[in-house]
Amino acid sequence: MKKVIIVGAGISGLSLAYRLQAIFPDGVITVLERLGRPGGTIWTHRQDGFSVELGPNGFLDNKPSTLALSHDLGLERQLIPASDAARRFRYLCLQNRLVPLPGGLIDFIQSDLLSWRGKVNLLCERFRRPRSHAKDETVDAFVRRRAGREAAELLADALVTGIYAGDPSRLSMTACFPRLVEWEKIYGSVSKGLSVTSRQRRADSSSRGERRGSMWSFADGLRLLVETLADRLKLRPVYGVCIRQVFWSRPQGLWAVRGDGQEVWYGDVVVLACPAYQQAALLADFDTELANEIGAIAYNRLAVVALGFRRDDVPHHLNGFGYIIPQRARTEVLGVQWCSSIYPRRAPGGMVLLRAMCGGWNRPEVAGWEDDRLLQAVRAQLHDALGIVAAPVFHHIVRWDRAIPQYLLGHRERVARVERRLQKYPGLFLAGNAYHGVALNDCTERASVLAADIARYLKNSGHRSPK
Numbered sequence: 001m002k003k004v005i006i007v008g009a010g011i012s013g014l015s016l017a018y019r020l021q022a023i024f025p026d027g028v029i030t031v032l033e034r035l036g037r038p039g040g041t042i043w044t045h046r047q048d049g050f051s052v053e054l055g056p057n058g059f060l061d062n063k064p065s066t067l068a069l070s071h072d073l074g075l076e077r078q079l080i081p082a083s084d085a086a087r088r089f090r091y092l093c094l095q096n097r098l099v100p101l102p103g104g105l106i107d108f109i110q111s112d113l114l115s116w117r118g119k120v121n122l123l124c125e126r127f128r129r130p131r132s133h134a135k136d137e138t139v140d141a142f143v144r145r146r147a148g149r150e151a152a153e154l155l156a157d158a159l160v161t162g163i164y165a166g167d168p169s170r171l172s173m174t175a176c177f178p179r180l181v182e183w184e185k186i187y188g189s190v191s192k193g194l195s196v197t198s199r200q201r202r203a204d205s206s207s208r209g210e211r212r213g214s215m216w217s218f219a220d221g222l223r224l225l226v227e228t229l230a231d232r233l234k235l236r237p238v239y240g241v242c243i244r245q246v247f248w249s250r251p252q253g254l255w256a257v258r259g260d261g262q263e264v265w266y267g268d269v270v271v272l273a274c275p276a277y278q279q280a281a282l283l284a285d286f287d288t289e290l291a292n293e294i295g296a297i298a299y300n301r302l303a304v305v306a307l308g309f310r311r312d313d314v315p316h317h318l319n320g321f322g323y324i325i326p327q328r329a330r331t332e333v334l335g336v337q338w339c340s341s342i343y344p345r346r347a348p349g350g351m352v353l354l355r356a357m358c359g360g361w362n363r364p365e366v367a368g369w370e371d372d373r374l375l376q377a378v379r380a381q382l383h384d385a386l387g388i389v390a391a392p393v394f395h396h397i398v399r400w401d402r403a404i405p406q407y408l409l410g411h412r413e414r415v416a417r418v419e420r421r422l423q424k425y426p427g428l429f430l431a432g433n434a435y436h437g438v439a440l441n442d443c444t445e446r447a448s449v450l451a452a453d454i455a456r457y458l459k460n461s462g463h464r465s466p467k
């Protein structure tokens with residue numbers, strides 16, 4: 001029997017283990033996890049009738065991998081799409097005024113978000129020549145080049161804040177938004193690519209009688225996905241084990257990982273599915289150059305502040321997904337999700353649940369503020385934007401010291417260097433959200449690719465030692 005050790009029981013490690021056991025049933029797969037539960041950044045905290053997501057709020061159906069995983073796990077009946085209102089209405093908070101975020105180009109032109117010059121620039125995107133070379137550029141530079149300064153300041157900022165809570169002038173366009181770069185290459189313009197693919201998607205969904213373009217979760221929260229995955233593994237994950245080192249054991253002719261104590265786990269394959277900074281620490285003694293490359297992948301810092309209010313105490317309609325505050329305002333709060341408007345059963349009857357994202361790349365210190373100061377800042381923001389004066393009836397705060405990896409300029413080249421270096425070590429694999437996409441879909445999609453690679457490796461390899 002071949003042994004596989006996976007370090008980290010986040011969605012990357014769990015979905016990899018689940019996919020691998022299906023295609024390589026002869027393997028013994030052990031998942032080792034530092035925490036006492038599965039899921040990593042995915043967890044639903046339940047208290048006083050509120051269900052608070054500590055990390056992601058859902059996953060999109062623009063890629064099929066997480067929906068497919070949910071179906072394979074038999075969870076289709078618990079799946080719920082975001083409400084219609086959440087799908088249709090998102091807002092920007094500009095000087096404490098909520099302005100609907102336009103859903104398309106025409107809406108943008110009709111809105112008063114851009115000056116006439118900004119609108120002309122945006123319309124001209126379709127006719128601007130595509131770039132002839134493939135050199136990486138920042139998100140801000142890309143949008144500025146294609147659609148002008150105003151669109152960059154508004155659109156690039158909103159796009160990046162909503163997904164990465166990062167800095168558009170430092171993030172890599174090819175690593176963060178590869179599809180838009182492809183559209184420029186294939187169709188000559190992003191807006192043309194957008195209209196062609198939206199048309200295709202609409203036709204595909206209506207031929208299958210499906211509604212697409214939604215965010216999804218489960219009736220009782222995302223926790224169900226990671227708990228079910230952990231339950232379905234032939235070997236339950238081992239919790240409460242913090243791995244400190246990975247090495248090649250010459251006497252055994254196997255890869256090995258060592259935890260805090262003296263316990264060592266051996267495997268024909270070891271997969272590091274923990275965050276990049278942890279992977280770097282585990283590899284530091286083994287290959288400093290590789291560890292340095294991986295350790296250079298940056299993370300932002302976030303605090304998630306969930307607040308429950310009596311519905312009657314909230315004067316705003318809360319009809320939608322929530323709002324983003326452009327980061328050039330450099331406020332403590334990056335945005336607020338109206339959780340109980342997005343999915344049902346997130347708050348008890350007569351209550352609403354809101355979730356504020358605080359800190360981020362430009363204001364990391366905010367995530368370290370004490371609870372009282374954070375609550376005060378969020379309440380002040382909710383007062384200004386939504387008119388809420390009353391005190392919350394419930395709150396829950398979670399701090400992510402290293403929350404979301406930031407794919408800075410040159411990220412793809414770094415990943416290529418890491419992958420080249422890894423070729424020296426057959427049987428050692430890297431997984432997780434630090435390399436090929438941060439969304440749940442990216443993690444689950446990547447897990448399937450990796451499972452196939454590992455199964456192929458196990459089937460074909462006798463024993464190979466590091467070069």
Ligand SMILES: Cc1cc2nc3c(=O)[nH]c(=O)nc-3n(C[C@H](O)[C@H](O)[C@H](O)COP(=O)(O)OP(=O)(O)OC[C@H]3O[C@@H](n4cnc5c(N)ncnc54)[C@H](O)[C@@H]3O)c2cc1C
Nearest residue numbers: 008010011012034040041055056057243274432433439440
């Ligand atoms: C606040 C927030 C909101 C987000 N919102 C969304 C969203 O709405 N939609 C979306 O698609 N994505 C979202 N994301 C991104 C998404 O949640 C993550 O990219 C994804 O969950 C990462 O999964 P992972 O398994 O790669 O890493 P993790 O979830 O970080 O899992 C890694 C696991 O490794 C364990 N570990 C670490 N070190 C060790 C060690 N030494 N030994 C053993 N175990 C170890 C950790 O405890 C953890 O369980 C959000 C992320 C955050 C933080």
